[in-house]
Amino acid sequence: QVHLVESGGGLVQPGGSLRLSCAASGIRFSITSMGWFRQAPGKQREMVALITNAGIPDYAGSVKGRFTISRDNAKNTVYLQMNSLKPEDTAVYYCVGSNYWGQGTQVTVSS
Secondary structure: OOEEEEEOOEEEOOOOOEEEEEEEEOOOHHHOOEEEEEEOOOOOOEEEEEEOOOOOEEEOOOOOOOEEEEEEOOOOEEEEEEOOOOHHHOEEEEEEEOOEEOOOEEEEEOO
16 A cells, blocks of 8 residues: 655745655655655646656746755655745645556645
8 A cells, every 4th residue: 555644844934944754655765756746725736846767957937046856865855955945835736646646635824
């Protein structure tokens, strides 16, 4: 059974940082490209960052230079380091891998 479990969301002030984690089980993590998506209220779900099994990242233009995706194959975990957060980053963030989705974690950027 596949499980993708996100953690690390919360409330942060503009300009602050958060690190999201996604622990995966039930998939061949080391050969699987992983990604983070987000969905803000009233908006469509969008890609935030992707990382190939070889560790090559790709980012949405809106987060490039502020967010960093990484992975630890020994821990079956993918991370999203988010810096210089803006109110428009407020959304539910989802971990995705092998066509499976996590349950999401809420990130709220507000003063």
